[in-house]
Amino acid sequence: MSGEMANEPHDLTVRYLRSIDEKLNRVAEDVREIKTRVDILKQQDAPVSNRIDHIDARMERIERRTGLVETT
Numbered sequence: 221m222s223g224e225m226a227n228e229p230h231d232l233t234v235r236y237l238r239s240i241d242e243k244l245n246r247v248a249e250d251v252r253e254i255k256t257r258v259d260i261l262k263q264q265d266a267p268v269s270n271r272i273d274h275i276d277a278r279m280e281r282i283e284r285r286t287g288l289v290e291t292t
Contacts, residue, residue: 283289 280289
């Protein structure tokens with residue numbers, strides 16, 4: 221009987237470690253999915269940022285040509 225009792229803490233520790241390992245695997249998978257989604261968003265954002273930059277440059281030219289801002 222004492223052999224069984226000595227195994228109980230070990231078995232309990234192993235069960236907890238396995239549970240922690242499973243949870244950690246789920247977290248790692250979630251992080252991978254989040255990274256993938258962020259990369260997709262970055263790729264989608266690049267053309268929009270580029271268009272905004274062009275619009276900004278065009279607005280500056282219009283403002284200069286119409287005298288809305290001083291040129292230095």
